Amino acid sequence: MNRLETRKRRVVAIGGGTGLSTILRGLKKADLELTAIVTVADDGGSSGILREEMKMPPPGDIRNVLLALAEREPLLQQIFQHRFQNGNHLAGHSLGNLIIAAMQEITGDFVTAVKTLSRVFAVRGTVLPAANQSIRLRAEMADGTVVIGESNIPKAKKKIARLSLIPEDIEALPEAVAAVKQADLIVIGPGSLYTSVLPNLLVPGIQEGIKQSQAQVIYICNVMTQPGETDGYTVRDHVTAIYEHIGQPVFHKVVVNCGHIPPAVLKKYEEEEAYPVVYQPGSLDPFNIEVIEDRLFMVNDYLRHDARKVTEIVLRCLHG
Known part of the structure; x- marks a missing residue:
């Protein structure tokens, strides 16, 4: 029997905020060796x-x-x-x-x-912080101004040109890097692009580990834009922003929502200046990324990723 078939498949989920927690509730029910790598940039x-x-x-x-x-x-x-x-x-x-x-x-x-x-x-x-010390976020805006601090970035309500970490020489937790390198599948997102997802990917050891890993890498895109952070962003804009920060293409597949959001729910989000993240067919072709479209959300006053549906997609990718 193949050695891979005699052990649990290793899945690493990277992110932060409610998005990561939601999908982990589904993944923990599967027969997996699961590791969550969590951002430490909240301030x-x-x-x-x-x-x-x-x-x-x-x-x-x-x-x-x-x-x-x-x-x-x-x-x-x-x-x-x-x-x-x-x-x-x-x-x-x-x-x-x-x-x-x-x-x-x-x-x-x-x-x-x-x-x-x-x-x-x-x-x-296994739950691991991306690093064993706090990270502070530094965002350079399109107009040249600089905003420091995860909680301050959305409040600036400006287009983000570049995100970096303070200190610059932050060291990834060795166990987190090892988990990434040994993974069979790496799931990135969902979560705030600049304040949950990228803070993990910008940690040098994590970034290098993903690029060196033989794992399939999946990005689960947000269903809605986030005010002050991803205003007007499409799925392609999310992927482009990540690639501009970490270099070479890393995603094999991107999971996007194609479900119809009820008008009453849309209206609630519009009041907060949040709108659906649109996937334009063919827009990811230049990146050589396979796109998986599905109805990704559940409605409970507000939208939440459907943990069961995301788990099904992850397992399909893992065993398909």
Whole structure:
């Protein structure tokens, strides 16, 4: 029997925010060796306060991914996602963020804290930060102005020309690089293009690992544009922005939404200046990318990627 057939297939999911957490809820149910590589660039809210006061990577995206992969998710969700309403210093903090911060103090290391909590909560898979230190984002806008900080970039409401990381010599977590190099399939996205996806891909070790990997690389494009970040972007614009930042083509397949979004939902998004990300047939032909079109979302007041559907697509790519 082929050695590949005797072990679980290795899937690495890279991103941050709600997009990554959503698809992980589907992927954890498959018989896979799953690794999530999570951005550490968040600097807003509770995560931002903790990264400054505790000198630690921001815990927010890690918290959401731990929840998504936990076996006892409903109870954990309630505890971990509880946000304090009162108190001069506690108000606004997520209990989950504080638990991660406490575990870092106990273990002396952020990555060790995440691994310990993964065991405590019976997480299916491995959760790794892209780096074992905080990253700050630097965005150069089309008009030449510079904006520093993940939370400030969308607020500027300007077209982003170039994104870079501070510090420039950031080192990828060795375990994350190893996971990428050993993967059978790498899933990138969905998630905020400039504040969730690219911050991972710009970490030198992660970027090089993807290019050196023999894995098939899939990009799951967002269903909607994000105000102040990807205004007016098509699917091709998303892919072009990534390639302009990391160089040579890396995607074998791009997954795009072709489902019809209900008018009432569209109206809600339009009020927030967000619109569907359009795929123009043939627009990715110059990149030699296979396009997979499907209805990718579920509707629950707002759109969320359909974890079951995305998992089906990933498994088809893996075994097809």
